[in-house]
Amino acid sequence: MLSSGVEKTNSWLLSRVSARLLTAAAGGALGWWFGERVGHPTMLALLCAASAVLALSVLDTLKGYQILDWLRTPEANAPEMPGLWGEIAHRVQRVIRQRDQLIAEERRRLEQFLSGIQASPNGVILLDETEHITWISTVAADHFGLDPVRDLHQRVTNLVRQPTFVQYLQAGDYREPVKCLMPRGGQDYLSLQVRRYGDGLKLILSQDITERERSDTMRRDFVANVSHEIRTPLTVLNGFIETMGSLPLTEVERARVIMLMAQQAERMQTLVADLLTLAQIEGSPRPSSDRWIKVDGLMQRLENDGLGLSRGRHPMTFSVDEPGLQAEIAGVESEWLSAMGNLVSNAVRYTPDGSAIQVRWITLPEGGGEFSVQDSGIGIDPEHIPRLTERFYRVDGSRSRETGGTGLGLSIVKHVAQRHGGELRITSEAGKGSTFTLSVPAARVRVA
Helix, strand or coil: CHHHHHHHHHHHHHHHHHHHHHHHHHHHHHHHHHHHHHCCHHHHHHHHHHHHHHHHHHHHHHHHHHHHHHHHCCCCCCCCCCHHHHHHHHHHHHHHHHHHHHHHHHHHHHHHHHHHHHCCCCEEEEECCCCEEEEECHHHHHHHCCCCCCCCCCEHHHHCCCHHHHHHHHHCCCCCCEEEECCCCCCCEEEEEEEEECCCEEEEEEEECHHHHHHHHHHHHHHHHHHHHHHHHHHHHHHHHHHHHHCCCCHHHHHHHHHHHHHHHHHHHHHHHHHHHHHHHHHCCCCCCCCEEEHHHHHHHHHHHHHHHHCCCCCEEEEECCHHHCEEEECCHHHHHHHHHHHHHHHHHHCCCCCCEEEEEEECCCCCEEEEEEECCCCCCHHHHHHCCCCCCCCCHHHHHHHCCCCCHHHHHHHHHHHCCCEEEEEEECCCEEEEEEEECHHHEEEC
16 A cells, blocks of 8 residues: 555646646747747747746646635535646645544544533543643532533632531542532532542542431431430340349338339330331331221221220310222231321320321312311421431430330331322421321322
8 A cells, every 4th residue: 555655646736747847848839939930049048948847837836825725624525636736735634524424433532521520410620730620521510519611721729618628638548528518508528539640631530429427417306215225124124134033022122112213114115016016117128009098997996096095184186088989098007007006106105185186088180188286285396397307316305204205106107108109298386286298199099
């Protein structure tokens, strides 16, 4: 291939030289012919030969400039001209097109690579050797509060001033990631790691670990709360055991001590039962929609349990709107009964004696249903409502322990509702009572 190109080039050069020699010879012959008639054949021959060669050179120069003008804007087609210059223009145009194709292919690969990075849930920032931003993914822009276009070529530490990040970047020890608050504010956390590549270039990887941090915090709080809840009855039991073993007690005192010990043991048993229920609900697969439970039967069992727990201290009403419809709900009967029963028992525990409690089921015309428990008790301040479904969260801890609550009831209700596609809504006003509504989606409600 190379030798063929060299041969073609040599043939072109030979042809150009031959053309110039022939032109000079023709001009010289013509000048000699005219020179014989005027008496100066040699001078005119040389002059004509030189003029012919000069004219040919000027023509080649004009063609060369024409190609130069085209090369300044190579997007247009190459000029059409015969001979060597036409071949040169054609070959240059082909080389330019091959270059453009290679550039387009590399650009396409780069765009695909950057699109793959954009699809990652982690953020990526590319820095040059002076720590100026050369590229930002949309995730990283969201993490750091940056603009992917406006903030290019800016020094990253001028834009992200979070002290932990600045110290980590300047320290130069990138073996381990660093955790810091998101620069955009709030209590969201980022895990950052820097990697070196190329000649002094850096890559910053960012990952939103807010949910992981919250889960770790909840896990630590859960262990601490469980330990605290169990420690109290164990302390009481140990104290009574030492008392019975070291002090002479009358039968009345002994009976009272045994009764208090039984209460603390029952409290621990209730706590363990609620923990097991919550663990079972969280670890079980989503309940199917082909097991139907009659609402009338559930309401009857809730009424029996509620009246037994209240023992006549509260006026309680249990109603089913349009009972002739015979509404049914789908799911796990034990879970629905646990969730609804928790709402009823909470109302009984936290409603003062003599205050009314209304338990109601409504089949909604647009589909679905609502189970609600309304009391006229002390109510709940608005700032506590968003946290009521957290494990062991109590508005009044001392009152909860006096009434026998474990702090897990509303958490169980929330998880049951979510597993069945519903939700728990809480409305309350301090001093005017509360309403807890358990909504059931239309897919899990039917009318027989």
